[in-house]
Amino acid sequence: MSASLPPFPKAGEPSSEPLLLEIASSADEPCLxxxxxxxxxxxxxxxxxxxxxxxxxxxxxxxxxxxxxxxxxxxxxxxxDRTGLLMALLDHSARQLQAAFLGGPPPLGPGAPPVERLHAFGRAVLRQSSEQLELQLAAQPEPARRFSSPPLRALSGHVTLLLRQAVPDADCVLLAQTLIGYLDPALIHHLTKECGMPLERLEAGWSDLVARVTRTEPPR
Amino acid sequence: MSASLPPFPKAGEPSSEPLLLEIASSADEPCLxxxxxxxxxxxxxxxxxxxxxxxxxxxxxxxxxxxxxxxxxxxxxxxxDRTGLLMALLDHSARQLQAAFLGGPPPLGPGAPPVERLHAFGRAVLRQSSEQLELQLAAQPEPARRFSSPPLRALSGHVTLLLRQAVPDADCVLLAQTLIGYLDPALIHHLTKECGMPLERLEAGWSDLVARVTRTEPPR
DNA sequence: CAGGCAAACGGACCGCGGTCCAGTTTTCTT
DNA sequence: AAGAAAACTGGACCGCGGTCCGTTTGCCTG
CATH class of the missing domain: 1.10.10 (Arc Repressor Mutant, subunit A)
Known part of the structure; x- marks a missing residue:
């Protein structure tokens, strides 16, 4: 295992979900x-x-x-390890995106209604991933840790929060994972590069998905 | 690359989606x-x-x-390659599951209404994956090919078909990928083993997801 | 400025996935 | 039955990710 790199104190996992996400591990580099x-x-x-x-x-x-x-x-x-190096390469744009939806202007940042923000969020992630696609794919950790990487946690945490505002009585954690799954670089690659879908279709699909998921009650 | 194993003629990729899924590559072994x-x-x-x-x-x-x-x-x-070996190890149960939803008794097999079948499908996949979890994780191909493996294609093809019946005017391919994403072994592992969720919660989450996704129009 | 020590360095080393090819075995042909 | 083509075999070989550990270097303290 590559565990126990002395200089990385692991930031001590803030026990429970902090209600406000900090700017993701900005205290990462303990003074080299x-x-x-x-x-x-x-x-x-x-x-x-x-x-x-x-x-x-x-x-x-x-x-x-x-x-x-x-x-x-x-x-x-x-x-x-290799994954760590590749992730470091992506770190810059990851933080940028994070800053945008945590503190940037609406509709991505705070100020817009949550559903609006979700729509914008998906578009932003899709766009960013489709550039960088190769790196994003190469940077994927082994399957067992795929959902544990800090950047991904930040994304899914954010989506969870937005969902809680939009559909308070649903299992928002699970719903969030579903949405995040749609934005998986591997899926984007499959759909655009192998199936030849244009990015616009994926964006439309995201909007549709968000709409369906945040609908409150069946018409009945 | 490991391409061009002489004895595997690659089965010639039946060009477009066959309306009825054959029992997935049952002509795999060309007489050793x-x-x-x-x-x-x-x-x-x-x-x-x-x-x-x-x-x-x-x-x-x-x-x-x-x-x-x-x-x-x-x-x-x-x-x-290694993945191929591991997949071969899982092949038996994969075919079994496939047979069950292609030709088995309802609600999994044909005969029940499509939404019913979707609910049953998720439960079946969740159960099967949560046993075998370790193998399923280890058998995962490199990210770029994750969605191209024949068994997975079979699953998503099936879901697509069911969705087309349930919500004919949606982008069912995309919706299907979303649903399949929820059943990703890596996600199951994350939620059950790392977050400690009981399988029942995942099953409930699946039902909720299917319900939301197949709702026809907003209440408004 | 000396000196001590944690931190950082670097390259030898290991194990594994994957390739290659010379030699062997099976099957087909006549 | 015999011989040749096709298919299969096994193990030497390679490159890469990852570890280890003896050595070096920057930093802090007195």
Whole structure:
């Protein structure tokens, strides 16, 4: 296991759901030593370059280490494993998106009615994922941990909160996971790249889904 | 790549969606040579034993080969890759389930109204996945191909058909993928093993989801 | 400025998934 | 029955992700 990287105190899992989501683990980097910080930057830059040049598949841990003139062990110490490195590469845009729906302008940010925000949320995620698709796919952790990654937790937490406002008496956690599932990069890839659907259709599908899920009671 | 195993003509992908799903690739094994068939059986048996003894993680290709007194190359020739081997291990119950909803007694099989069948379908899949969970997780292909595996195609195809009957004017393919997403082994694992939810809650969640998704028009 | 120590480094090392191909076995043909 | 083509076999081989541990380096304290 890659557990117990000394410098990452794991942020101590705030026991129960905090009612307001903090800006996701912004206290992530516990003051690296100077050389460590420098190497971290070099590694990220090297990795980004490799992605650009040879695609995500070309991002070999050894290659990254070499390209950054750094030992292989260093890469693992810093990022834990390959997934960690790739996630670090996506971290920037992830935080950006998060900031947008936590504190940005409506309809994505607070201020709009929850259902509106859900619609906007889906569009935003779909757009962002469909760029970056290759990286998003490559960064997927092994199946057993797929839903435990901090960024994903943040997304599903947010959706849960919105759902609680929109359909208070439903099992919003489960509903949220369902919605999040629709935004899974692997699904997006399947539908757009393999089935050839245009992104607009996925967006329409999201809107329809949100509408159906947030309908309060059967017409009957 | 592991493509081009001479003996597997790839079954030629029946171009468009067949209106009636055949019993999923039942013409899979194009008459193996005698010794090959024998080795195949030995390998599956050995693999099953290893799963039972050391868990899915203990199923090393080399270990399986050794346990079956067979060369490593043989394993790969037969099953393509690790995922293929694991899927072969699950094949039996997959076909069983498929037979049940294609031709078994209602409410799972034909005869019941489509929404009824959807409810039963979810319960059946949830139950089956929650046993076998470990194997199901381990058998998961790399993200990019997750939705292309034949068994999964069969499931989502079936759901699509049922949805077309229940909500004819919706984008049933997308809706079906959403529902299938709820039944993803990785999600089941996350919710039951990591969040500690009882299976009953997931079943209730499924019913709620099906109800919401198949509601025809908003109450307004 | 010395010196001590935690943190960071780097590369040898390991195990596993996957490939390859020379040699063997089976099946088909005549 | 014999011989050749096709199919199968096994294990050496490769690359990569991940671990380990002896060595080096930056930082803080006196």
């Amino acid at each position: 030593r100077a050389d460590a910080a420098r190497n971290r930057a070099r590694l990220l830059e090297a990795a980004a370059r490799l992605v650009a040049e040879h695609g995500a598949a070309g991002v070999t841990m050894e290659a990254v280490a070499a390209a950054a003139s750094v030992g292989k062990g260093t890469v693992f110490r810093r990022f834990g | 040579r005698a010794d090959a068939a024998r080795n195949r059986a030995r390998l599956l048996e050995a693999a099953a034993r290893l799963v039972a003894e050391h868990g899915a993680a203990g199923v090393t290709m080399e270990a399986v080969a050794a346990a079956a007194s067979v060369g490593k190359g043989t394993v790969f020739r037969r099953f393509g």
